[in-house]
Amino acid sequence: xxxQRLLTAFxxxxxxxxxxxxxxxxxxxxxxxxxxGIGAWEWARLSGFKLRGQLLFPIFILLMLYGVxxxxxxxxxxxxxxxxxxxxxxxxxxxxPRTTAIWRCPPRRLVMGIFILIPAWAGFILLREQGWFWxxxxxxxAWVADIFAYFAGRAFGxxxxxxxxxxxxxxxxxxxxxxxxxxxxxxxxxYQGFSLSQFGLLWAITLLVTAVxxxxxxxxxxxxxxxxxxDSSQLLPGHGGVMDRIDSLTSxxxxxxxxxxxxxxxxx
Numbered sequence: 226x227x228x229q230r231l232l233t234a235f236x237x238x239x240x241x242x243x244x245x246x247x248x249x250x251x252x253x254x255x256x257x258x259x260x261x262g263i264g265a266w267e268w269a270r271l272s273g274f275k276l277r278g279q280l281l282f283p284i285f286i287l288l289m290l291y292g293v294x295x296x297x298x299x300x301x302x303x304x305x306x307x308x309x310x311x312x313x314x315x316x317x318x319x320x321x322p323r324t325t326a327i328w329r330c331p332p333r334r335l336v337m338g339i340f341i342l343i344p345a346w347a348g349f350i351l352l353r354e355q356g357w358f359w360x361x362x363x364x365x366x367a368w369v370a371d372i373f374a375y376f377a378g379r380a381f382g383x384x385x386x387x388x389x390x391x392x393x394x395x396x397x398x399x400x401x402x403x404x405x406x407x408x409x410x411x412x413x414x415x416y417q418g419f420s421l422s423q424f425g426l427l428w429a430i431t432l433l434v435t436a437v438x439x440x441x442x443x444x445x446x447x448x449x450x451x452x453x454x455x456d457s458s459q460l461l462p463g464h465g466g467v468m469d470r471i472d473s474l475t476s477x478x479x480x481x482x483x484x485x486x487x488x489x490x491x492x493x
Contacts, residue, residue, distance in 0.1 A: 239460065244359055245364075257349045258290045258408045261342050263467045264475075267457035268338035271468075273331040282335060290346055300347040301486070307344025307479035311437060312339075312478075321389050321447055324482040336450060341444070341475050348479035351486060352359050355493060362413055363434070363481045369409050370435045371442075372403035377401020386439075392444040399439060406435045421493070422442070426489055434481045441476030463485070 231424065262283045269282040293299045293352040314337075317324055328334060352360045378398030406426040406477040410431045443467055456465030464470060485493060 240405035242324060252254060253353050254290075254350055255445070256295055257346055258287060258397075260467060260471070261290065261346045262287050264342055264471065265338060266341065266458075267466045267468045268448075269335065270281050271445075271452045272334035272338065273452060274335070278331075278335075278491050282338070285340070286342055289343055291478055292327070293343065293347060296348070300351050303344045303347035304342060304351070304479050304483040304486075305474075306401045307348070310340035311440060311480060312490065313340075315440055318387060318390055318440065318443045318447060321387070325451065329451060334451075337444075337448070341441075344479040345471075345475040348482035352478065352482045353392060355485070358417075359485060359493075363407075363478055365409055366406050366431060366434050366481065367438045367477045369405040370438050371473060373405025374398035374439075377404070382437065387443055390443050390450065390471070394439075394443070399436070402439065403432060403435055406431050423491055430481065430484045430489060433484070438473035438477040441473045444476070445472040 242295030244253070244260075248256055265283040265286040266279055271281040272278075272282075274282065281347075292304045293303060317328060328337060331334065349360075354364065374394075375398065380394070381397040384396040385392065386396050386399060407428065410424065410428045413419075414427060417423075419427065445457070449455065457468035458466030460466050461470065468475075
């Protein structure tokens, strides 16, 4: 399994980094749109749809992305839609399984996918317009939080975060993730030459987005548990599916972009 995971990562990492940092404008929109389209196919599977639904939902999502791209003012609206959605998702995670009936049926699960995937894509598009630094920063928030949470959870995890949703996650793991992304904030602030007030603003945003990234992971776990599936697909040998790799980014990217563009003018 480890050899399989390493081989997949060795092949996909250069492609992902090249697509994210080597492309601009329309090519970048197409690249990220294709990733979101694959995620839409996996989400249709998680929602309980068979072949026809699994084909139609990605097409629908891609048409929606095209429409939003043709009307750039809709990108900001998509971010706000995503922000509202993640508040709803927090409610679903905290109240699981008592409120499962609200979203259990396949069509409603599919609608959840719309609120997750389109704002995530909009966040990528708007963030890439700000340059490579902020795009890399939000990616690192999700990755660093995940790595630090994993090791902190293994070493110190005793208090379960959401045992009904994801038994392996602990509050100690979350704290470890927050420590890791706090160190990331210090490093980024030094690199950018930020003032103390700028550092404080970035730190506050980073801590919030770190917590939101955990929510993205838990939300996908929620739906996978309801679907009785361990992974969103087997497209990435040793890693599961695309949604399994980007679940935390689907929440982190739109929320970070929204905060950066609307409440952190002193940083950009």
